Amino acid sequence: MIDELNLSPIQLDALREIGNVGAGNSATALSQIINKRIDMNVPKVALVPIETVPDLVGGPDTIVVGVFLRVYGRAPGNILFLLPQKSAFYLVDTLMGRPHGTTTKLDFMDESALMEIGNILSGAYLNAFFNFTHISMLPSIPALAMDMAGAILNVILVQLGQMGDQALVIETEFLAEDDGINGHFFLVPDPGSLAILIKGVGVE
């Protein structure tokens, strides 16, 4: 029996390593799309009190763009790619070949482009999980919202809220070489999924 809220250091390390490879894949994909070097930090794998999660991205009032994907399969969960508003505009300008500073509001095409980025990053990320665990995880079509970080994070926290007051988040920060873009990628396994993933890696 794996206690998801009380993982051993080895189990946390294993998750961090998979997160690292996943994020590496995602960063490479993003870098190829926008043709810039992308740096990433070592993923945080941490059990955090639910009410502090919005602080990871600048507080509940910070305006962010969130791309949300549901993960299906034996180890379901949620993926959320969060970009501060400024970064989202910068990324869209880069993708659309417009001078930086052009975008001040997201139109339909911009949203579509950002959702596609979320899609590609998630696919690259989940591939790493499959390679380690042989558990296939399939992302849903993405959905996008631009709003307060607190309100957007609500969506995933509510699901975890049913289980307890703490959330295990696997979080990576991406930074583009010219500091124009920073983003946060969250994988939040549903209650029960973490145990399946850990078994899949064989560090029970």
Add this chain to the structure above:
Amino acid sequence: MASLIRVGMADYKVGRAGLGSCIGISLYDPQTKIGGLLHIMLPDSNQARASDNPAKFADTGLPLMLNDVIAMGASKSRLVAKIAGGAQMFAFSNATDIMRVGTRNADTVKKILQRMGIRLIAEDTGGNYGRTVQIDLSNGVYKVKTIDRGEKDI
């Protein structure tokens, strides 16, 4: 008394918060100017598996706040309620139950207020956008702010 205190998720204080599908519920006694603000995430604590924070659920959080404001000197018969929040942030065509939790939150809160005999005098719920709320204890005004739909007093 009319101070601004930030409200964390699953917590209640007089103050404000960034709400998505959550609901911010204010109870206010206009005569004594005593009130409270509760931020709930989920309708029903029966679905919970291991929680120890009653403020997270409508069914356990509301009685808790009611007891507290009465203990501080509010009169139950004078208390009025205002609610805001309960949005669905991401539009999915095949939204699961949990994605529609905002609507269930709003419905449950209204039912519980009715059962407790507290008048609901204003609400701003639903939609697909976040809200920040703040109760002014000097006059009971409940301020609801959004990022691109302006700000209103209810």
